[in-house]
Amino acid sequence: MPDAALPAGTESLLRFENVGVRFDDVTALQNISFDLHGGETRVVLGAAGSGKTTLLKAAIGLIRVDSGRVYLLGHDITNMQENQLLDLRSQVGVLFQEGGLFDSITVAENVAYPLVNRRVHAMPLNEVDTKVQEALRFVELEHTLEQYPSELSGGMRRRVGIARAVVSEPPLVLYDSPTAGLDPITANTIMALIAKERDFQNTANLIVTQRYQDGQLMANFRYNRSSGNLEPVSRNGAGNRAGSNPTHTIFMVMKEGQLAFEGNQAELEASRDPYISKFVPKYS
Amino acid sequence: MAGLLDFLKSPVAAIQDFYILSGRALRNVFRAPHYADDIAIQMDVIGVGSLPIVILTGFFSGLVITMQMSRALSQYGAVGQVGQIVALTLVRELGPVLTALLVAGRNASGIASELGSMKVTEQIDAMRALGTDPIQKLVTPRMIATCAMLPMLTIVADFVGMCGGYIIAYLTLGLTTSEYWNTAYQSLEYNDIVQGLLKPFVFAFIISLVGCFYGLRTSGGTQGVGRATTQAVVVASVWVFVLTSLLTRIFVNLH
Numbered sequence: 001m002p003d004a005a006l007p008a009g010t011e012s013l014l015r016f017e018n019v020g021v022r023f024d025d026v027t028a029l030q031n032i033s034f035d036l037h038g039g040e041t042r043v044v045l046g047a048a049g050s051g052k053t054t055l056l057k058a059a060i061g062l063i064r065v066d067s068g069r070v071y072l073l074g075h076d077i078t079n080m081q082e083n084q085l086l087d088l089r090s091q092v093g094v095l096f097q098e099g100g101l102f103d104s105i106t107v108a109e110n111v112a113y114p115l116v117n118r119r120v121h122a123m124p125l126n127e128v129d130t131k132v133q134e135a136l137r138f139v140e141l142e143h144t145l146e147q148y149p150s151e152l153s154g155g156m157r158r159r160v161g162i163a164r165a166v167v168s169e170p171p172l173v174l175y176d177s178p179t180a181g182l183d184p185i186t187a188n189t190i191m192a193l194i195a196k197e198r199d200f201q202n203t204a205n206l207i208v209t210q211r212y213q214d215g216q217l218m219a220n221f222r223y224n225r226s227s228g229n230l231e232p233v234s235r236n237g238a239g240n241r242a243g244s245n246p247t248h249t250i251f252m253v254m255k256e257g258q259l260a261f262e263g264n265q266a267e268l269e270a271s272r273d274p275y276i277s278k279f280v281p282k283y284s
Numbered sequence: 285m286a287g288l289l290d291f292l293k294s295p296v297a298a299i300q301d302f303y304i305l306s307g308r309a310l311r312n313v314f315r316a317p318h319y320a321d322d323i324a325i326q327m328d329v330i331g332v333g334s335l336p337i338v339i340l341t342g343f344f345s346g347l348v349i350t351m352q353m354s355r356a357l358s359q360y361g362a363v364g365q366v367g368q369i370v371a372l373t374l375v376r377e378l379g380p381v382l383t384a385l386l387v388a389g390r391n392a393s394g395i396a397s398e399l400g401s402m403k404v405t406e407q408i409d410a411m412r413a414l415g416t417d418p419i420q421k422l423v424t425p426r427m428i429a430t431c432a433m434l435p436m437l438t439i440v441a442d443f444v445g446m447c448g449g450y451i452i453a454y455l456t457l458g459l460t461t462s463e464y465w466n467t468a469y470q471s472l473e474y475n476d477i478v479q480g481l482l483k484p485f486v487f488a489f490i491i492s493l494v495g496c497f498y499g500l501r502t503s504g505g506t507q508g509v510g511r512a513t514t515q516a517v518v519v520a521s522v523w524v525f526v527l528t529s530l531l532t533r534i535f536v537n538l539h
Contacts (some may be wrong), residue, residue: 060413082417090415100410102402117317117416164414 011074012037013172013204014059019068021054021257028054030257032068038171039248041198041205043215045279046254052208053097055254056176059206060092061085073172090118093173093203097180099161101149108145111135111164118168135163138200139193155186159193166197173197175207179214191217192230198247199223212279219249219265253279305423305500306493312417312424322425330391330426331433337390338383338437339444342374345382346445349373350452363457367468370449375472375480376535379442381528384487387434388520392495395426396516399499400509408500423496430492431485438484479535486531487524494520 014036021029029051046052057063061077069078101110111132115123136142139159179187221230233246251268253261261276353369411418453459498516502508
């Protein structure tokens, strides 16, 4: 199945080499290898407890790996000291489950946090205000500047989380279950924002989720700047739509800490494996 | 057997973790970035916020010491020396210890519950993920603020306590203003002032770091936050007593 090739020389932003993580006697990750390049989106599917969040935390060194190596933005972070890791992490956007916002500061301060508090090249305050407003306008929440996270709904909190993750325009953004616990309409809004961010800034994404629809949206829709809407990438009909992969979306399925599948949407839908096919809704 | 070993190992591991946290917090004092805003906010919370309770407690302790001591001193016909007793007791011991206990109850608990809530809601992890060191951002400012504020609060408590003593001495013991303040002032030596200011400085380290330590170790949801808060206050208070005994011993020998 021919994938649309990534531009030549696209560097690897995140690379896992035979990574293993253990918590006491429980194996959380085992022998995970993959490579996430610039402009690529990887959607990690898996049941609860399959190691998805551990994978995401290991990617930025919040959890140390027990075996294998992890490379983030070209740096080997496997044994990197926390101090150096902090500087590297500030170059990556992260959306936590439930948003991970600081609840005792306002929405504006939350979004400004990565710009104001990073250890190197802290931004002048007047520039920060402009950036914060831009980021909140992007997620259509510019009216919530002075509100506290507890005053917002779950979906709005998630959107503020996205604004905070992308405010520093990172080349790589990690999303931990961006749609968990949201109704289908809000979930769709969140995924549309993530796709919009991808196409606006050409960011690489690692999206951990339980919903196949999230990945499907990333793989098949593209943000049209002129119309301001998400549009399907191919209009050749359902049978043909996943034949190519113009959005560079790759699916990964985790099962009990191992990688059970890696490939594009068509390959995922064609899989006969009973575990993998459970994630793909069967359309009649 | 393994259970017994774990039981013995856990306090040693906790002390080790406490040392590591203290070392990092101290090292960060000399390292960029410095979060001046956070230090100022904490100074306001710990210093200005504790002022009313410190004034009230200092005043009444001075009042009570004077009443108690005047009875004992009257047996020797030395009621006139009450200013000296009040000044020495307050500056050397009661001022630093009472203020430290109040700040331990008020701020070690506050710090532990704030950091504990952040820990259980994964805000500490979020902070690390956004590239800020939680020790630099949360622990060091609280430590600096407590170390700056506790000696000042102690000075206030000492002074207000002496004023409380003066009211009793003047109104009920019939001492003149100059009698009371002269004996109080002349009894204080350099050594007393040094120990009266060194003690709160040392207590401040322990109170802030114990609060941060238990906060950052919190696990087990909201119940865990409650547990961390209680532990922080108890451990900080006990350490205040242990340290004041040690420091008093050193200063008594120096004299």
